[in-house]
Amino acid sequence: MSATIIDGKAFSAKIRGRVAEEVAALKRDHGLVPGLAVVLVGADPASEVYVRSKGRKTVEAGMESFEHRLPAETTEADLLALVEKLNTDPAVHGILVQLPLPKHMNADAVINAIDPAKDVDGFHISNVGLLGTGQKAMVPCTPLGCLMMLRDHLGDMSGKEAVVIGRSNIVGKPMAHLLLGESCTVSIAHSRTKDIEEVVRRADIVIAAVGRPGMVKGAWIKPGATVIDVGINRIDAGDGKTRLVGDVDFDEAREVAGAITPVPGGVGPMTIACLLANTVTAACRANGLPEPEGLTV
Numbered sequence: 087m088s089a090t091i092i093d094g095k096a097f098s099a100k101i102r103g104r105v106a107e108e109v110a111a112l113k114r115d116h117g118l119v120p121g122l123a124v125v126l127v128g129a130d131p132a133s134e135v136y137v138r139s140k141g142r143k144t145v146e147a148g149m150e151s152f153e154h155r156l157p158a159e160t161t162e163a164d165l166l167a168l169v170e171k172l173n174t175d176p177a178v179h180g181i182l183v184q185l186p187l188p189k190h191m192n193a194d195a196v197i198n199a200i201d202p203a204k205d206v207d208g209f210h211i212s213n214v215g216l217l218g219t220g221q222k223a224m225v226p227c228t229p230l231g232c233l234m235m236l237r238d239h240l241g242d243m244s245g246k247e248a249v250v251i252g253r254s255n256i257v258g259k260p261m262a263h264l265l266l267g268e269s270c271t272v273s274i275a276h277s278r279t280k281d282i283e284e285v286v287r288r289a290d291i292v293i294a295a296v297g298r299p300g301m302v303k304g305a306w307i308k309p310g311a312t313v314i315d316v317g318i319n320r321i322d323a324g325d326g327k328t329r330l331v332g333d334v335d336f337d338e339a340r341e342v343a344g345a346i347t348p349v350p351g352g353v354g355p356m357t358i359a360c361l362l363a364n365t366v367t368a369a370c371r372a373n374g375l376p377e378p379e380g381l382t383v
């Protein structure tokens with residue numbers, strides 16, 4: 087039987103609608119307008135698209151968008167000076183530095199210069215530590231989006247076997263912590279994992295975040311499992327064009343899984359919706375206001 091398709095585009099629109107309601111209430115009741123600053127260094131074409139979309143959706147939700155575009159040859163010192171300025175700007179509640187940064191910059195140093203309370207990406211070491219110890223943190227947007235979709239589709243996940251394929255700081259590791267927080271039994275598989283197919287075959291929940299097009303085959307999936315595909319890989323479509331595919335062989339996996347996210351239209355749109363949600367959360371925390379329900383964990 088064919089799997090249920092988890093529609094990230096529709097779900098993310100719902101989250102953005104909730105964000106817009108909360109923003110309207112913050113304006114009406116407290117005169118507070120959440121503000122998000124996005125910094126782009128260089129002109130990576132994919133990053134340009136993501137940053138434009140972030141700015142547009144921030145404004146659509148009723149928030150203030152501050153876009154900072156810097157040339158690729160900007161020095162790390164100049165970028166750190168901008169981050170410091172944003173840290174002290176009271177109109178800015180969230181700061182995001184678009185990744186990847188040019189090679190001459192130390193991304194860790196830049197991320198760790200952001201005020202952790204404004205770190206809406208959840209990449210600062212303080213937020214990583216808070217999440218890892220089960221404390222209130224800013225949660226990275228892509229894993230947060232995956233968790234929201236899983237909660238919506240499965241409800242209680244306690245005791246389920248989950249496998250996260252990929253161990254990146256941005257997705258794999260925070261995702262594993264979030265699933266532990268849901269009381270799943272969690273494995274992290276990676277390039278050195280022995281018999282990865284067997285590890286994946288045990289899982290009720292599969293999160294694929296390796297950046298290898300179509301790596302996870304239908305035969306690896308436990309019948310009925312929920313599959314969340316984080317991969318966004320642009321491949322040659324054979325006719326001089328390109329197309330986006332995930333890390334999961336979608337056509338094979340949909341015949342075995344109980345539910346699956348597509349690429350495009352699955353996890354990707356949730357990333358930006360969760361960025362907006364994190365900005366509202368940060369604005370509420372900064373002003374000592376209660377956090378809106380359902381926009382974070």
Ligand SMILES: Nc1nc2c(c(=O)[nH]1)N[C@@H](CN(C=O)c1ccc(C(=O)N[C@@H](CCC(=O)O)C(=O)O)cc1)CN2
Pocket residue numbers: 136182183184185186207227228318330349350351352353354355356357358
């Ligand atoms: N500072 C950050 N940098 C990057 C992050 C991040 O979370 N913080 N994530 C990615 C890029 N990203 C957001 O920045 C992002 C990626 C993909 C999508 C998305 O909606 N994808 C669509 C397809 C879009 C297309 O056609 O190319 C989908 O999957 O349906 C949104 C945001 C790296 N950098």
